[in-house]
Every structure is written in structure tokens, then in C-alpha cells.
Amino acid sequence: MWSNISKYVTDSQVWKSIIRHGYPDTRRNRVLIILSNVFLHLHPTKVPSHSLKLSYTWCMGGLTFFLFLVETLTGVLLMFYYRPVGEYAYNDILALREHVPLGIMRELHRWAAHAMVITVWLHMLRVFLTGSYKPPREFNWGIGVVLLTLTLLLSFTGYLLPWDQLAIWAITVGSNMARATPFVGHEGPGSKLLNPGLFGMEDVPLIHATDDARFVLLGGPFVGEATLLRFYVLHCVFIPLAAATLMAAHFWRVRKDGGISAPTDEFSKPL
């Protein structure tokens, strides 16, 4: 009876159109399950047992990815209520706490954000301590450094969105660093070199307070409504897409570079 039903299901066209391998009762089928799935195929088809040891990996990379998924999910939900306009932004944040069901959705987003910054650092510490940045994994370390920067930028751009005094002045202080960007910050080294002094305009510098890197970042000479919209778009669209793309490359490189690193004697043990 049961075997008839299961045979009917697995012989159906719907089942066969989705699943193209048998039960994972052979090595070949286990490999096929990983290879024929678009999400799993980034993974190695075989995982050495040492790479599952929590004492070795701390699971920090996996936790970081999990927290990124939490951020994506809670962030999309928050976008249903939050409007990045000076008139509404702060009140929408209050409403998310006071008037919207499950008033801790915003807190979940914030806590997961803090946790993600911590796990990214611990992941890098683990990778450093185990020497996993060494050949052949140098390039993946480089991708990881960019991903760390993107994580911090996600934190920074999200900081402004509550649009309260803390947010505005924190971004004011933080973005003042961009004044000192080499060449393209108006107080940075080399910015005077970019003054061509053409057409008798020696006293009009090419890089000044209203056209330098900070101005582009803020969309104005100081933190204002243009900044709120710019940071919102960066926070919700641009940086997450960039991070997701690099994450795919990061995970794929882990497999291509021979899986999670291990002490050399671990490789001589049977799987």
C-alpha cells in the first residue's frame, strides 16, 4: 500500500521534472543531490568530518550567512512600513514599535545587525588563526575583506534610517571622515593637486566642499533629506546586492580551493 503510493509519486511527471536523482543511498546519488541543486551546488559534494568540528570553525562563517538571511527577511518586512522621507521616517520607526504587530521586528533587525558585525570579525579571526588565508585561499581572503567592509557599510547606512538626533549626528561625524579622502575629499591629501588652475581660476579649486566625496555620499553639503534617501537606497538595494554577489563567489571559492582548511595531517585520514 505505502510502497504503491510512494512509487506513484516518484514515477509521476511532476516529481521527475523536479528531482532527477535517486535516494541518497549511494555515493553517486549523494553527489548528484548536491550537484543538481542550484543552491547546494556551491557546496563541496563531500565534506570532510574535521570541517564540521565547532572547535575548528566556530561556525562563524555559517552564522554570518544565517544572520544575513535574517537581515534580508526582517529588512524586507520593515520596508513595508518605513518611508525614507524626513516627514515620515522617525514616526514610522515609532509606529513599527507601537502600532505594528510584532513590535520587535525592528529590534530583531537591529540585534541581528549587531550580531552579524561580531560574527564577521570572529570569522576573520578564526580564518586568521587557522592560517586559512594562505595559498591557495589568498583570493578568498580578499573577497572576505571586501565583504567585511560591506557589512560595516550596511551598519553605517542603516544607522541613519531612524532619523533621530543620534542618527543624524552620528552620520554627520562619520561622514566627516570622507572629507579626508585622498584626492577626492576636499580636506584630503592631494586634493590641491587636482586644481588645474585653468582659465584664470587659480583660486577656484576643482575639489571643494560642495563637490567632493562627502558631498556625493550625502547628496548635499550636510546630512539632510537627500542623505536619508541615498542611504536608504544604498542600505536596502545596492550594498545587499553587492554583498550577495560576493557571498556566492566566496562560498564557491571555498569549494574550489579544496574545502574548509585543515591541519595537513587531517587530510591523510579517511573521510
Place this chain on the structure above:
Amino acid sequence: MTEQNQPSKPATTLTPGESPVVATAPAPKVDAEAPSRRGFFKWLVGAWAAFLAGVGMMKILTVRFLYPNVLFIPPTSVKVGLPEEFQVGLVDVRFKDKFGFWIVRNEEGFYALSTVCTHLGCQPNWLEAEQKYKCPCHGSGFYVTGVNFEGPAPRPLERYRIVLAEDGQILVDKSKKFQHELGQWSDPEAFLRV
């Protein structure tokens, strides 16, 4: 030298415009309209140049797109009222939030003080009871003159150009600033005498 060592000549004579072909092979059909290899590459180089020029132009325009043509910000030059509207010894905080300066009236005249903290750029508050500007971010304190005396601020607040307009009102011009540590506060436009 025998005749056999000399370069062999094609058995057939060529008519102008025809490719030289070896007589033994059957002559391929040559279409006079077909593009030549060299012509194709010339066309290709031109096409790539046009394409790259277009992409480059789009890149420049995309960067330019990030710079707004119109800024929705308060004007940098403001008429704040007639001199007799200000009380001696008071710091006028009405223009702080929108325009970013305080008007201070003392016995001798007026000065316009920037509300940008010289530490990291926050906005201090004027504390009337304590007679000082106090920054909430990191605790820098400034005397009523704008000179720093506590906290991490490394230099006094900046002053803006302050003059009398033609209609007798006080005009504050934020596009020109005066820094105490550079000796610029003695500039006649940094202080409006009455």
C-alpha cells in the same frame, strides 16, 4: 641556372581585378561585392571605438548624475533683522536649527558664530544658565565668544561674515568664515560694530 629553377609563372594570364590563383587549383569564385578581410577589420576597429566612446560617455554622465543640480537647503546668506531688535548680552538662538549660526550682541556690536563643533562637526547647544555652548556629542565647551575651554574641541568655533545690508538689516553671509586661530576675527567683516 636552368629554366627549371626559375620561379614558375602562372599558366594563365590575369585580368585586372582578379586574384592571382594557382593554375592547377580550380579557381574559386570571387565576388567583387564581398568585404575584404582588411576592410572588415577597419570596420571592426571603428565600431569598437564608437562603442567604447559611448560607454565612456555614459560613465561620465553616470558620475555626473550623482551631483544634483538643485539643492533644497536654506540660503547661505540671510538677513536676520534690524540691529535694534537684538538685546545686548543675549545669544540669539532663532537661526540655529535652520541656518546654523548664533547671533551674539554685546556692548560693542554683533558677531555670527557657526554652530558646527570644531571637534567632529556636531551642533552644540547654548546653555544660558552656564553661559557656554556645550556639544552633546563629546562634551566640548565654548565660551560665549566661541573660544573653546573644555572637552576635545581643538580650536574655537568659526565666525561668519556679518555686515549691514542696504536696507539697514544685519546680513549674515555663511560663504565667508573667520577662524580665531588664524587671526581672522580682527577682520572688520567678522564683527559688526554699532
